[in-house]
Amino acid sequence: MFGVALELKVENFRRIFKxxxxxxxxxxxxxILLPAGTFLLILLIQPTASVALGMILISACPGGNVSNFFSMMSKGNVALSVSITAISTALCIFMTPFNLALWSNFYAPTRAILQEVNLEMSNVVITIFMVLLIPLILGMLLSAKRPDLSSKISGHIRKMSLVIFGAFVLGALAANFDIFLHHIAAVILLVTLHNGMALLIGYFSAKSIRLPLADRRSISIETGIQNSGLGLILIFDFFQGLGGMAIVAAWWGIWHLTSGLMLSWYWSKKELVEDLA
Structure with missing residues (x-):
């Protein structure tokens, strides 16, 4: 998040008033819509408890760091994308624990896991604050005070972030490799459905209120590109790397980059021709 924050300005937060x-x-x-849709998907498919909890956690996370790049590639509204990323990251300190607790307690198998690990949501809030909010604040302060330095190091920080994220994903898959091999087909199908649903929720929620096409593309990407890195940190911190959760979060981290890249490439070839329907 520090690398993303180096390119954020206070204006990105003020834009919500404009x-x-x-x-x-x-x-x-x-x-709201993605966690609710995730719960309905869980009721429909009835995955194992740990996989269901991983889906709920992913849906409760804020937008991922690469969403702004995909939005630009898609000919979307990049300013809107940056603002949603910034604001959702700030709000996730409350919304991520809230959605995790709310939807997990609606489903008996996931509720049992929360009770078993005796999860304290206040500890989740503290972890999110340390992992996302402090880097966000520090990055914005450096950008405001030393724009020359922040511009110089932002590219290197982003590359380092991708390396760290890749290590998290590989570590999660390696720690649960036997489980992953045994359930690979189901996990791939489930994550593909879940991610596709997220992209559609973003797009059609924007279309339903007749937002411009560029806005629809950006909101779709913001909803479909989740911060699975945060999800993995929470899984390892509070759920001891629980197999089903870790596999879902790790594979989501791989797949949403793939789906985001494919969708962005497709949209990059399509002109922004507004439809009034």
Missing amino acids: TPVPILTGLVAQF
């Missing part, structure tokens, strides 16, 4: 509807639409899709 153009509230697109940003609020993205936040509603991110923190």
Whole structure:
């Protein structure tokens, strides 16, 4: 998050007061519609408890760091994408624990896991604050005080972040490799469905209130590109790397980059021709 914050400005947060509807639409899709849709998908498919909990956790996370790049590649509204990323990251200190507790307790198998690990949501809040909010604040402060230095190091920090994220994903898969091999087909199908649903929720929530096509693309990407790195940190910190959760989060981290890249490439070839339907 520190690398992303180096390119953020206070204006990215103020934009919600200037153009509230697109940003609020993205936040509603991110923190309300996606977790609710995830719960319905779980009820429909009935995955194992740990896999279901991994799906709920991923849906409760804020947008991922590469969403702004995909938005630019898609000919989306990059300013909107950056603002949603910034605001959702700030809000996730409350919304991620809230959605994790809310939807997990609605489903008996996941509720049993929370009771077994005796999860204290206050500890989750503290971890999110340390992992996301402090780097966000420090990065924005450095950007404001030393724009020359922040511009110089931002590219290197982003590359380092990708390396660290890759290590998390590989570590999660390696620690649960036998489980992953045994359930690989089901996990791939489930994550593909889940991620596709997230992209569609973002797009059609924006379309339903007749937002411009560029906004729809950005909100779709913001909803479909989740911060699975945060999910993995929480899984290893509070759930001892629980197999099903870790596999879902790790594979989501791989797949959402793939789906985001494919969708962005497709949209990059399509002109922004507005439809009034």
